[in-house]
Amino acid sequence: MKVLVIGATGYAGHRIATALRRRGHDVTGLTRDLAGAGARALAAAEIRPVAGELADPAGYREHLWDADVVVHTAMDYADPAGSDRALIAELVAAPRHLVYTTGISLHGRVDTPELDEESPSSPDNPLHFRYQLERELIASGLPHTIVRPAFLYGHDSRTSQLGRWFAAPRFVGDKDKRWSFVHVDDLAEAYVRIVERADAPLGDIFVIGEENPPPALEVFTAAFRAAGHAGEVTVHPISPEEWLEQAADQDERVNSAKARRELGWTPRHAGPIAGMATYYAAWQAANA
Structure with missing residues (x-):
């Protein structure tokens, strides 16, 4: 199968593209810079790098239309809504299965003990626009699968919450x-199963994450100690510019029963605390 991964040089996107290639798929990865380290890493993983800007899908139209499946794992921070709308509009003209990535933090503060595929999104949440984009994708009629991953960890941990804690050990917001x-390799396995589903209904949503998590402060404390800090763990208020922290400042516990039932997916890793020394060593090696 021909798969185009948008965001293939990113943290999750690279692991997803690599997992698809290991399954024998013909994988192309979108990158801004064909001469950069990210493009070289793709080529070394047997993924064909192609140039393109997410915000300009017409510029990589030939690769979109050549693919059987398009896996979208990126976010254009300059114009996240506009760039995704442009991609969806381009694909509507020549429909392909779009595997569209959002995340569990799009829900915000909602009255439910666990987040699943039917959970609503609070309009007050700074990431509510991603929920609205999901609704627009559904209304477009484009064949699609929506994936809402939990917080990622593993490997170099770049752009992940765990990596941010390793780099700057600071816990903010609600201490409870x-x-x-979800380990990034477990997430990649879910994408492989989604791409390879034969005769599957297109239009599904899947929440992907480890269930029954400990308090986030316990995860932070384990990261703090693994990084060699011996001082007191303190909790700080969220500053106005930390909008992503504001979006996630509540319980975000998932129920992944649908992924287990319909994809046969189950996480192989036991959560970040159990292997925190390993995850810190991997992050440290990647950032040496």
């Missing part, structure tokens, strides 16, 4: 909140 995590 609980966050579900």
Whole structure:
């Protein structure tokens, strides 16, 4: 199968593209810079790098239309809604299965003990626009699968919450909140199963994450100690510019029963705390 991965040089996207290639798929990865380290890493993983800007899908139209499946794992921070709308509009003209990535933090503060595929999104949440984009994708009629991953960890941990804690050990917001995590390789396995489903209904949503998580402060404390800090763990208020922290400042516990039932997916990793020394060593090696 021909698969185009948008965001293939990113943290999750690279692991997803690599997992698809290991299954024998013909994988192309979109990158801004064909001469950069990210493009070289794709080529070394047997993934064909092609140039393109997410915000300009017409510029990589030939690769979109050549693919059987398009896996979208990127976010254009300059114009996240506009760039995704442009991609969806381009694909509507020549429909392909779009595997569209959002995340569990799009829900915000909602009255439910666990987040699943039917959970609503609070309009007050800074990431509510991603929920609205999901609704627009559904209304477009484009064949699609929506994936809402939990917080990621593993490997170099770049752009992940765990990596941010390793780099700058600072816990903010509600000290009692609980966050579900998922190892990036387990997430990649879910994408492989989604892409390879034969005769599957297109239009599904899947929440992907480890269930029954400990308090996020316990995960932070384990990261703090693994990084060699011996001082007191303190909790700080969220500053106005930390909008992503504001979006996630509540319980974000998932129920992944649908993924287990319909994809046969189950996480192979036991959560970030159990292997925190390993995850810190991997992050440290990648950032040496």
